[in-house]
Amino acid sequence: MNMQEYIEEAESALLHTYNRYQIVLDRGEGVYLYDMEGIKYLDFVAGIAVFALGYHNREYNDALKAQIDKLIHTSNYYYNVPAVGAAKKLKAVSEMDRVFFTNSGAEAVEGAIKAARKYAYLKDGRTDHEIIAMNHSFHGRTMGALSVTGNAKYREPFEPMIGNIRFADLNDIESVKAQITDKTCAVILEPVQGEGGLFPAEEEFLREVKKICQEKDILLIFDEIQCGMGRTGYMYAWQRYGVKPDIMTTAKALGCGVPVGAFLMTEKVAEHSLAAGDHGTTYGGNPLACAAVEKVLDLFEENHIIEKVRETAPYLEKCLDELKDKYECIVERRGLGLMQGLVFDRPVGDIINRALEEGLILINAGPDIIRFVPPLIISKANIDEMIDILDSCIEA
Numbered sequence: 001m002n003m004q005e006y007i008e009e010a011e012s013a014l015l016h017t018y019n020r021y022q023i024v025l026d027r028g029e030g031v032y033l034y035d036m037e038g039i040k041y042l043d044f045v046a047g048i049a050v051f052a053l054g055y056h057n058r059e060y061n062d063a064l065k066a067q068i069d070k071l072i073h074t075s076n077y078y079y080n081v082p083a084v085g086a087a088k089k090l091k092a093v094s095e096m097d098r099v100f101f102t103n104s105g106a107e108a109v110e111g112a113i114k115a116a117r118k119y120a121y122l123k124d125g126r127t128d129h130e131i132i133a134m135n136h137s138f139h140g141r142t143m144g145a146l147s148v149t150g151n152a153k154y155r156e157p158f159e160p161m162i163g164n165i166r167f168a169d170l171n172d173i174e175s176v177k178a179q180i181t182d183k184t185c186a187v188i189l190e191p192v193q194g195e196g197g198l199f200p201a202e203e204e205f206l207r208e209v210k211k212i213c214q215e216k217d218i219l220l221i222f223d224e225i226q227c228g229m230g231r232t233g234y235m236y237a238w239q240r241y242g243v244k245p246d247i248m249t250t251a252k253a254l255g256c257g258v259p260v261g262a263f264l265m266t267e268k269v270a271e272h273s274l275a276a277g278d279h280g281t282t283y284g285g286n287p288l289a290c291a292a293v294e295k296v297l298d299l300f301e302e303n304h305i306i307e308k309v310r311e312t313a314p315y316l317e318k319c320l321d322e323l324k325d326k327y328e329c330i331v332e333r334r335g336l337g338l339m340q341g342l343v344f345d346r347p348v349g350d351i352i353n354r355a356l357e358e359g360l361i362l363i364n365a366g367p368d369i370i371r372f373v374p375p376l377i378i379s380k381a382n383i384d385e386m387i388d389i390l391d392s393c394i395e396a
Helices: 003-013 058-070 081-094 105-124 143-147 152-158 173-179 203-216 267-271 287-302 305-326 349-357 380-395
Strands: 025-029 032-035 040-043 098-102 130-134 165-168 184-189 219-223 247-250 261-265 330-336 339-344 369-372
Touching: 040 380, 058 287, 081 098, 081 247, 081 261, 081 287, 098 105, 098 267, 098 287, 105 130, 105 143, 105 184, 105 219, 105 247, 105 261, 143 152, 165 173, 173 203, 184 203, 203 219, 261 267, 287 305, 305 330, 305 339, 305 380, 349 380
Parallel strands: 130 165, 130 184, 184 219, 219 247
Antiparallel strands: 025 032, 032 040, 098 261, 247 261, 330 339, 339 369
16 A cells, blocks of 8 residues: 555544644654655654654664563563563662553553542541642543643543642742642642643742642652653753652653653652552553663663753754744744743644655644654754754745
């Protein structure tokens, strides 16, 4: 079949929950993707912040092939070697104490919510505890994760959500204080809001939220699914601020393409929340997924990925700022590290479509924002190539 026939077959077989771009991607190499017809695309999406190490990394591929030949799945009734290795390394880079591996970021958020509510339940035996989340946040599509997602358009068709969720505004400590009651058991937020528009949290705000949580024994949950794994120039974004959460979620680049996530917690939370029988997953933490995690963490260290991000991110910011200054239609650049956005005074769909025609893959974050979440291995030359294409598309 040719590319158009594959698209038509997909439209007749797959549930139409995505408005897909009209290309069929076939293979990748470094920071480039190729469609079925061999057309080359510079990728500034990375599978939505997933492929941090780029495509066709031989060491990563070989590690997965070796694990496939040994053992793919056993269930969590047994230990497996990759899960132990991955948990040990993830604990070290995250500075957390306990790990639960999931299959996705949304599942990690579900586990974090359950852990927070169980922690509160064990304190007072009540089942009416509340969670404070942020407006404009995005935490996933499952019912629990959707319930703490601060965008009504995602929630309304599926209501009623899980109950007792209140919403405050990122970087507005008074709005958080206004939502706190004697039922509050947790505050959940993204250190950098991704889908919500590339809004970084302010350090003082995070410190104030942490202080309130400590004073009232409320758990602080950070969703690091998109902004974690080196994207902001730190392994996890909270490390930039020095404000440590009680529970943290991670996914996306954690497996660099293999579906895997995790929620992590401090020893205190682990000792007073989920116990045997409270939570589980058939596939989570299986040998194949954990072999991916372990190899990703090794390659981050061996290839100095964090240092590379700190070198290239300021250049990306500079180039985007120059583009903003050139065009009146660009209102603002915002973000951290290699998680950036350009805010326009109009919808950006046409620009993204033009860019695709010119061999550049971009995505939005809302109707008027172009989001830049490239592989973390991009070079300054790759950034120059992206800017040249984007510039021409905006001018057109």
